[in-house]
Amino acid sequence: xxxxxxxxxxxxxxxxxxxxxxxxxxxxxxxxxxxxxxxxxxxxxxxxxxxxxxxxxxxxxxxxxxxxxxxxxxxxxxxxxxxxxxxxxxxxxxxxxxxxxxxxxxxxxxxxxxxxxxxxxxxxxxxxxxxxxxxxxxxxxxxxxxxxxxxxxxxxxxxxxxxxxxxxxxxxxxxxxxxxxxxxxxxxxxxxxxxxxxxxxxxxxxxxxxxxxxxxxxxxxxxxxxxxxxxxxxxxxxxxxxxxx
Amino acid sequence: xxxxxxxxxxxxxxxxxxxxxxxxxxxxxxxxxxxxxxxxxxxxxxxxxxxxxxxxxxxxxxxxxxxxxxxxxxxxxxxxxxxxxxxxxxxxxxxxxxxxxxxxxxxxxxxxxxxxxxxxxxxxxxxxxxxxxxxxxxxxxxxxxxxxxxxxxxxxxxxxxxxxxxxxxxxxxxxxxxxxxxxxxxxxxxxxxxxxxxxxxxxxxxxxxxxxxxxxxxxxxxxxxxxxxxxxxxxxxxxxxxxxx
Numbered sequence: 301x302x303x304x305x306x307x308x309x310x311x312x313x314x315x316x317x318x319x320x321x322x323x324x325x326x327x328x329x330x331x332x333x334x335x336x337x338x339x340x341x342x343x344x345x346x347x348x349x350x351x352x353x354x355x356x357x358x359x360x361x362x363x364x365x366x367x368x369x370x371x372x373x374x375x376x377x378x379x380x381x382x383x384x385x386x387x388x389x390x391x392x393x394x395x396x397x398x399x400x401x402x403x404x405x406x407x408x409x410x411x412x413x414x415x416x417x418x419x420x421x422x423x424x425x426x427x428x429x430x431x432x433x434x435x436x437x438x439x440x441x442x443x444x445x446x447x448x449x450x451x452x453x454x455x456x457x458x459x460x461x462x463x464x465x466x467x468x469x470x471x472x473x474x475x476x477x478x479x480x481x482x483x484x485x486x487x488x489x490x491x492x493x494x495x496x497x498x499x500x501x502x503x504x505x506x507x508x509x510x511x512x513x514x515x516x517x518x519x520x521x522x523x524x525x526x527x528x529x530x531x532x533x534x535x536x537x538x539x540x541x542x543x544x545x
Numbered sequence: 546x547x548x549x550x551x552x553x554x555x556x557x558x559x560x561x562x563x564x565x566x567x568x569x570x571x572x573x574x575x576x577x578x579x580x581x582x583x584x585x586x587x588x589x590x591x592x593x594x595x596x597x598x599x600x601x602x603x604x605x606x607x608x609x610x611x612x613x614x615x616x617x618x619x620x621x622x623x624x625x626x627x628x629x630x631x632x633x634x635x636x637x638x639x640x641x642x643x644x645x646x647x648x649x650x651x652x653x654x655x656x657x658x659x660x661x662x663x664x665x666x667x668x669x670x671x672x673x674x675x676x677x678x679x680x681x682x683x684x685x686x687x688x689x690x691x692x693x694x695x696x697x698x699x700x701x702x703x704x705x706x707x708x709x710x711x712x713x714x715x716x717x718x719x720x721x722x723x724x725x726x727x728x729x730x731x732x733x734x735x736x737x738x739x740x741x742x743x744x745x746x747x748x749x750x751x752x753x754x755x756x757x758x759x760x761x762x763x764x765x766x767x768x769x770x771x772x773x774x775x776x777x778x779x780x781x782x783x784x785x786x787x788x789x790x
Contacts, residue, residue: 313601313606314605314606315564315604315605315606316564316565316604316605316606316607316608317562317563317564317651318562318564318565318635318654319560319561319562319563319760320561320563320565320652353570358560358666359560359561359563359636360558360559360561361558361559361560361561362572362598362638363561363638364636364637364638365634366656366789367638377609386634388631389610389631389634389656390610391565391604391656393607393608394611402576406562407565409563409610409654411564411636454725460603464709464786481583511678531753531765540787541708541709541789541790543786543787543788544786545786
């Protein structure tokens with residue numbers, strides 16, 4: 301690439317020209333089957349035709365990055381309370397084959413966004429795409445571009461948010477047992493992230509899980525108390541540094 | 546801007562063309578005067594001629610985002626262990642006057658980076674810029690572009706890192722008293738972020754502050770023990786979620 305790193309005749313360095321894409325890392329947890337899922341779409345054009353990829357789009361004239369990300373998702377998924385949070389920007393040279401002089405010649409930069417949605421409330425929209433699927437993180441296909449790297453970055457953010465924020469309660473059903481909560485953490489963080497009884501006592505000590513007084517029986521186990529997340533009790537803790545695991 | 550949001554003749558939406566900049570939010574703490582500082586440079590060209598701004602540059606052909614950020618800093622500051630971490634990407638329309646059709650007509654996107662450097666080891670380089678300064682966060686001038694917003698985002702990241710990571714020990718002298726440490730936290734997080742005796746006992750319980758056995762006297766106070774950060778004792782905690790305040 302040394303020929304592209306030359307100074308222009310006026311002694312100034314040539315600036316790179318960019319197109320800007322947004323790519324969304326959308327996670328969900330299937331709490332019935334205890335699987336962490338990520339939303340993928342099959343590409344219907346070159347490059348990487350028929351490869352699975354993160355759902356993304358290119359930013360249009362006059363459009364903000366965030367609006368582009370929401371516009372794109374609105375075409376793929378209907379979900380309550382889908383809040384995107386910016387993840388990371390990938391912008392190195394040679395991350396997109398369309399950069400070559402034989403193609404469009406522009407650099408392609410990707411601003412990635414992250415969300416976690418409740419599985420039962422998310423409805424996929426298949427209109428006009430060659431494929432759309434919730435893929436289990438444990439069985440990922442080869443992904444287009446550097447999307448495997450973007451996805452791993454998103455996965456680290458998800459783990460981090462589970463450790464430091466009450467994001468789990470956005471995907472659990474409204475009423476859940478402490479076993480359900482532990483199972484969700486295990487599904488995302490892996491077996492043995494914490495001992496169950498430590499986890500249980502730590503969470504209860506934080507004071508925002510309310511026992512509803514109702515008990516359920518799951519399988520052959522003893523009846524377990526149903527809890528709910530008490531947003532009011534959590535409010536004063538919102539800006540305090542907390543650890544959940 | 547509605548005239549720019551039109552579809553092209555072939556029915557496709559017009560994509561925005563971008564130039565990409567990197568802007569660095571570099572903090573330091575003057576532990577003698579207990580002031581949080583940010584590195585600013587005075588712009589020597591339009592737009593915002595003679596305004597203070599975050600040190601930034603535009604990405605050149607063939608150059609990665611991170612390399613552009615380091616290239617730029619190498620011209621402004623000599624510091625040991627300066628590690629940049631990506632902060633956030635600001636890319637909305639109308640954030641840069643050069644976007645107008647009468648100017649260059651491209652959108653300008655800013656990928657911001659963050660670092661905290663040790664004040665005593667950072668040497669500013671004034672060559673060829675109209676001004677460079679460590680500005681106290683409490684006395685900021687008007688900043689160019691949306692740099693005030695980028696700076697506030699960086700400030701939130703700094704507070705966050707102080708709460709959840711041992712970043713404080715990267716800017717304190719190698720040997721420090723617990724009072725010095727508390728003062729550093731107060732300088733960044735503000736008075737009353739935590740009670741001193743709680744802070745002290747929490748930090749000591751984490752087990753990676755080693756008493757050197759040496760005592761110093763600061764002003765009229767009682768002699769206080771000098772501690773050092775024990776990186777080896779911290780290593781097993783590195784990937785565990787921790788709270789420092």
